[in-house]
């Protein structure tokens with residue numbers, strides 16, 4: 001997180017209409033679970049706007065950007081690349097190696113998640129192809145589990161800066177305060 005080298009997420013592929021919520025949720029999950037930025041494809045402007053709006057309201061720092069060339073981001077990344085795929089090595093077998101690269105060696109990490117079929121180049125360019133189980137499921141679920149393993153749970157303690165509002169955790173009910181402490185919700 002902030003005092004560590006960067007963790008970025010790259011969403012590969014976006015089918016307008018069909019992938020709108022998935023791409024948005026990749027961005028929201030990247031933000032909530034400790035990544036510093038997400039790139040989404042340039043046809044996913046609506047997802048970019050939603051993630052930027054949530055960051056404005058609930059805090060950051062977090063960057064969301066469009067890219068017209070996701071594979072150029074992979075090629076130019078100055079750090080290590082983790083591609084999440086059901087065909088990859090088991091996360092529990094490689095997580096400590098990836099954590100060492102990030103936390104001990106200070107390597108920035110780019111986490112790549114797909115939408116539809118991922119080009120084989122990505123498998124070859126990645127430093128690790130990682131499976132969160134070797135069962136088919138979702139890029140959002142895979143990303144959440146992977147980030148939690150990468151940060152060893154520390155992302156759950158993260159403080160948010162420049163938030164307009166914050167949720168007050170409650171056993172029952174919903175309470176949202178504005179950043180100056182005024183009661184703002186139900």
Ligand SMILES: C[S@@+](CC[C@H](N)C(=O)[O-])C[C@H]1O[C@@H](n2cnc3c(N)ncnc32)[C@H](O)[C@@H]1O
Nearest residue numbers: 084085086113114118131132135137138139142
């Ligand atoms: C719905 S899947 C489609 C994958 C596609 N069939 C392929 O061959 O790449 C979309 C994305 O979810 C992620 N994903 C799905 N299952 C996963 C798993 N078990 N572990 C890690 N990531 C997974 C991958 O990033 C994948 O690109």
